[in-house]
Amino acid sequence: MTATVWKVPKPGFYLINVKNKSGFFTKTPEGRKWGNKTEIADAVQCTNYHLGGKTVIMVGDSEKGFDRPVGQALEIVPLNNPGHLKKGDTLKVRLLLDGKPVPNVLLKAAYAGFEKAEKKEPGNAAPADTKKKEDKPFPAEATSDAQGKAELKLEHSGYWMVSLSYKPPYPDSAVCDQYMYNMNFTFQVQ
Numbered sequence: 001m002t003a004t005v006w007k008v009p010k011p012g013f014y015l016i017n018v019k020n021k022s023g024f025f026t027k028t029p030e031g032r033k034w035g036n037k038t039e040i041a042d043a044v045q046c047t048n049y050h051l052g053g054k055t056v057i058m059v060g061d062s063e064k065g066f067d068r069p070v071g072q073a074l075e076i077v078p079l080n081n082p083g084h085l086k087k088g089d090t091l092k093v094r095l096l097l098d099g100k101p102v103p104n105v106l107l108k109a110a111y112a113g114f115e116k117a118e119k120k121e122p123g124n125a126a127p128a129d130t131k132k133k134e135d136k137p138f139p140a141e142a143t144s145d146a147q148g149k150a151e152l153k154l155e156h157s158g159y160w161m162v163s164l165s166y167k168p169p170y171p172d173s174a175v176c177d178q179y180m181y182n183m184n185f186t187f188q189v190q
Helices: none
Strands: 012-019 023-028 031-034 045-059 074-078 090-097 106-111 140-143 149-153 158-166 178-189
Touching: 045 074, 074 158, 074 178, 090 106, 090 158, 090 178, 106 149, 140 149
Parallel strands: 045 178
Antiparallel strands: 012 045, 023 031, 023 045, 074 090, 090 149, 106 140, 106 158, 158 178
């Protein structure tokens, strides 16, 4: 594998967009198979998946360009300048699905090196391997409002990643049951 060196032509914000090839997977009594319900016999549940990520790189001191959508199916768009975030600041974002705001989606954010703490009830501590990942808190979590906006308090410096998983119904249940959008947005907090 060879590395590509990219020379920055001028100061400003650069958005790097990563998208995995979308597709269908279907659960069957024998396990997961690639394809939708019309292609797979004995389908139990079908998912149309979309995976992607985005990061922002600031070159110089710019105030324009960080808040533009890049055209991902489901996108996390920063509303305040991620190049100026410091420990204790709040990242404001908007979630867009095909360019329209998405309400009621949980965003979870963690910084590099963060380890999720176990929730322990006094006198009822379960072994770590019996806890679900969803039960473990993240350093920052927020749910998008009716305009698709959310705010995440960043209490730690370092590299951060905001993640979300959104699973709306698929429009034709004879073909598939649900979409699955798993998206990430990374940035650095000073």
